[in-house]
Amino acid sequence: xxxxxxxxxxxxxxxxxxxxxxxxxxxxxxxxxxxxxxxxxxxxxxxxxxxxxxxxxxxxxxxxxxxxxxxxxxxxxxxxxxxxxxxxxxxxxxxxxxxxxxxxxxxxxxxxxxxxxxxxxxxxxxxxxxxxxxxxxxxxxxxxxxxxxxxxxxxxxxxxxxxxxxxxxxxxxxxxxxxxxxxxxxxxxxxxxxxxxxxxxxxxxxxxxxxxxxxxxxxxxxxxxxxxxxxxxxxxxxxxxxxxxxxxxxxxxxxxxxxxxxxxxxxxxxxxxxxxxxxxxxxxxxxxxxxxxxxxxxxxxxxxxxxxxxxxxxxxxxxxxxxxxxxxxxxxxxxxxxxxxxxxxxxxxxxxxxxxxxxxxxxxxxxxxxxxxxxxxxxxxxxxxxxxxxxxxxxxxxxxxxxxxxxxxxxxxxx
Amino acid sequence: xxxxxxxxxxxxxxxxxxxxxxxxxxxxxxxxxxxxxxxxxxxxxxxxxxxxxxxxxxxxxxxxxxxxxxxxxxxxxxxxxxxxxxxxxxxxxxxxxxxxxxxxxxxxxxxxxxxxxxxxxxxxxxxxxxxxxxxxxxxxxxxxxxxxxxxxxxxxxxxxxxxxxxxxxxxxxxxxxxxxxxxxxxxxxxxxxxxxxxxxxxxxxxxxxxxxxxxxxxxxxxxxxxxxxxxxxxxxxxxxxxxxxxxxxxxxxxxx
Numbered sequence: 318x319x320x321x322x323x324x325x326x327x328x329x330x331x332x333x334x335x336x337x338x339x340x341x342x343x344x345x346x347x348x349x350x351x352x353x354x355x356x357x358x359x360x361x362x363x364x365x366x367x368x369x370x371x372x373x374x375x376x377x378x379x380x381x382x383x384x385x386x387x388x389x390x391x392x393x394x395x396x397x398x399x400x401x402x403x404x405x406x407x408x409x410x411x412x413x414x415x416x417x418x419x420x421x422x423x424x425x426x427x428x429x430x431x432x433x434x435x436x437x438x439x440x441x442x443x444x445x446x447x448x449x450x451x452x453x454x455x456x457x458x459x460x461x462x463x464x465x466x467x468x469x470x471x472x473x474x475x476x477x478x479x480x481x482x483x484x485x486x487x488x489x490x491x492x493x494x495x496x497x498x499x500x501x502x503x504x505x506x507x508x509x510x511x512x513x514x515x516x517x518x519x520x521x522x523x524x525x526x527x528x529x530x531x532x533x534x535x536x537x538x539x540x541x542x543x544x545x546x547x548x549x550x551x552x553x554x555x556x557x558x559x560x561x562x563x564x565x566x567x568x569x570x571x572x573x574x575x576x577x578x579x580x581x582x583x584x585x586x587x588x589x590x591x592x593x594x595x596x597x598x599x600x601x602x603x604x605x606x607x608x609x610x611x612x613x614x615x616x617x618x619x620x621x622x623x624x625x626x627x628x629x630x631x632x633x634x635x636x637x638x639x640x641x642x643x644x645x646x647x648x649x650x651x652x653x654x655x656x657x658x659x660x661x662x663x664x665x666x667x668x669x670x671x672x673x674x675x676x677x678x679x680x681x682x683x684x685x686x687x688x689x690x691x692x693x694x695x696x697x698x699x700x701x702x703x704x705x706x707x708x709x710x711x712x713x714x715x716x717x718x719x720x721x722x723x724x725x726x727x728x729x730x731x732x
Numbered sequence: 733x734x735x736x737x738x739x740x741x742x743x744x745x746x747x748x749x750x751x752x753x754x755x756x757x758x759x760x761x762x763x764x765x766x767x768x769x770x771x772x773x774x775x776x777x778x779x780x781x782x783x784x785x786x787x788x789x790x791x792x793x794x795x796x797x798x799x800x801x802x803x804x805x806x807x808x809x810x811x812x813x814x815x816x817x818x819x820x821x822x823x824x825x826x827x828x829x830x831x832x833x834x835x836x837x838x839x840x841x842x843x844x845x846x847x848x849x850x851x852x853x854x855x856x857x858x859x860x861x862x863x864x865x866x867x868x869x870x871x872x873x874x875x876x877x878x879x880x881x882x883x884x885x886x887x888x889x890x891x892x893x894x895x896x897x898x899x900x901x902x903x904x905x906x907x908x909x910x911x912x913x914x915x916x917x918x919x920x921x922x923x924x925x926x927x928x929x930x931x932x933x934x935x936x937x938x939x940x941x942x943x944x945x946x947x948x949x950x951x952x953x954x955x956x957x958x959x960x961x962x963x964x965x966x967x968x969x970x971x972x973x974x975x976x977x978x979x980x981x982x983x984x985x986x987x988x
Contacts, residue, residue, distance in 0.1 A: 356824075359804060362800070363756075363800065363802070364757075364780070365780065366757050366758070366759040366779060366780055366800055367759070367760070367779045367780070369939075372939075373939045373941065376941040376943075377941050377942055379941075380941050380942050380943050382958070383954060384956065384957075384958065385943070385954055385956070386843060386844060386868060386884065386885065387804055387845070387956075388941060388943055389843060389868070389884075390805075390806035390843040390845075391806075392939070392941070392943075393806060393808065393841075393843065393928075394760055394798050394800070394806065395939060396928075397759075397760045397762075397796075397798055397808075397928065398760055400929070400931060401932055402939075404939070405939050406931065408939060408943050408944070411943045411944035412941075412943050413883075413884070414948065415943065415944070415949075415953065415954055416868070416883075416884035416885075416953055416954060416955075416956070417884060417902050417952070417953025417954070418868065418883045418884040418902055418903075419902065419903075420883075420902070420903045420915060420917065420920050421883055421884075421920070421924070423917070424917075424920060424921055424924055428931040438946070441946070442946050442947075445946070445947055445948055446944075446948050449948035450948075454903075479970070481970045483967070491913075492901075493897070493898070493899040493900070493901055493904055493911035494899065494900050494901060495900065495901040495902070503967075503968055505968070505970040519968075519973070521968070529900055532887055532898050532900055533866075533886040533887050534886050534887065534900040534901075534902070534955065535866075535886055535955035535957075535959040535960075535961075536886070536900075538961070567966055569961060569962070569965060571955075571959040571960060571961060571962075572959075573958070573959060574957055574958025574959055574960075575958075577961075577962055577965075579962075579965050579966075581966055605965070607965070609960070612951070612954075615962065617962075617965070666969075666972075668972065687972060689971065689972075691971075698947055705971055707972070723971075731950070
């Protein structure tokens with residue numbers, strides 16, 4: 318089975334990337350047509366502003382175009398014309414929820430609940446949105462995930478458990494631009510079933526204020542941060558690893574509905590846990606651009622550069638390029654409803670990295686090529702099952718290429 | 733002919749508002765909303781009545797109304813509110829132009845359209861000037877004080893006595909002293925009831941806009957222009973790191 322999987326993995330990866338791009342393409346191409354359709358409906362709406370059918374058509378098209386403000390404006394007028402329509406008020410609340418106007422959403426949800434006219438489905442929906450609205454409007458927010466799984470490697474013929482967890486804690490500092498103090502803690506552990514390769518644990522803590530640089534809610538954001546990392550590798554012979562501290566800047570700017578640019582720059586120093594290991598100083602830079610052809614699809618391209626200067630003179634420099642795509646989809650109704658989870662995510666990545674090691678008197682270069690794919694199914698709103706596979710080819714530059722194929726399954730809980 | 737001249741002049745004057753370029757329309761009106769186009773008599777604004785530049789629109793003590801503009805902005809007027817639509821330039825082909833209005837008394841809700849996304853739409857009151865960019869806002873002018881609440885979008889600013897203050901906090905309140913903190917739920921509810929009236933709810937299904945599923949999305953908020961932050965940009969790829977570890981070091985193995 319392992320052999321068969323490793324053979325089909327490159328094909329699956331290529332298919333996943335192609336499928337994501339194929340799903341993305343029509344969505345991007347559709348937008349101008351939808352917009353001209355919406356403009357045509359709006360022209361009719363100006364002549365007949367109380368025409369319910371036109372209003373609904375306009376609101377639907379606005380939602381498809383991710384223009385939730387236009388949808389909210391239309392639903393406000395709709396509710397004004399049909400004030401007894403509790404379903405319309407719930408949709409109005411959801412439009413404000415999508416815009417992040419949680420106070421106003423809460424007002425309409427409370428009004429809908431107080432009406433006493435909700436169906437059981439509407440009541441459940443309103444209760445869930447009210448809970449989420451209260452959470453998002455709170456001065457502190459916690460979210461994260463825990464996942465456990467098992468992985469297999471084909472060429473090295475290894476298997477073992479791995480687990481990961483992440484926690485993000487946001488504290489609203491209360492100023493006029495809603496600056497938040499963001500602390501992110503992540504943990505990942507690889508626990509091999511045999512002693513042929515190291516157990517590895519990485520714990521990382523990053524903390525710092527996140528500023529809205531231009532004073533716009535959706536403008537550039539900058540987080541100066543301090544990051545602490547603890548890395549431990551336990552082999553049969555000894556424990557190795559390091560503790561590091563770094564300072565950095567994380568930047569993100571959603572330029573428009575489709576494009577986001579980002580950067581993460583850091584410099585730090587690592588101290589080894591063993592006296593026979595060497596400490597090093599490091600500089601790390603990642604620059605990237607994200608493209609979202611639809612709300613459900615993300616494509617990211619990231620350029621990376623990292624340099625590690627070891628105490629004994631080695632300078633290791635890595636240049637990398639990573640392209641990844643993710644697409645979320647809902648299988649909806651039909652024959653599969655009930656038999657399969659409703660919400661899914663498919664993703665794929667391709668990464669190439671060149672590592673140069675300069676010992677002063679000798680240099681070496683290796684090139685890593687990685688690709689992989691993942692499929693995640695949400696069994697419930699919070700619990701997911703994740704299948705993933707990947708392959709790496711390491712070219713040592715003198716005719717020797719090492720390969721490894723990995724595949725794994727994990728179950729996780731998001732909160 | 734001399735006898736006909738006054739009649740021709742009167743006809744021309746009466747026709748003036750209709751000939752002026754329409755900048756919007758009345759989308760709802762209960763029970764009465766009145767408009768006074770420049771140089772014309774006051775008229776009752778019914779649903780579908782066209783609005784023109786420099787028109788004064790006023791709601792009675794029990795009146796409310798919603799106005800829809802060519803750039804897709806929507807304005808809701810509370811009872812006892814008077815506004816003047818004194819600046820509206822919009823080129824539908826390019827989306828360029830500007831929008832400005834005067835609020836002399838009362839309260840309104842502004843939900844922005846194309847114009848306020850490119851640059852600030854302005855609402856001036858006797859004591860303040862409010863700049864709205866990509867935003868939905870509530871504005872209240874009572875006595876000599878103006879308050880504005882940022883509901884959604886990019887940014888809301890107020891200039892009082894030459895001092896400008898801005899907020900991008902959802903629910904942030906700007907007033908005579910600049911930024912005043914977050915709006916209380918009770919005050920917001922009072923203002924929304926003033927604008928929309930008490931919600932007389934009854935059973936009904938939603939219009940089916942496709943706006944949301946039965947469960948709230950775990951995504952963050954979206955700007956009026958569709959911008960979103962990507963929460964996973966700086967996440968570690970534990971899977972790739974594992975793969976690297978299998979081979980040892982390399983491009984994913986930090987620390988050599």
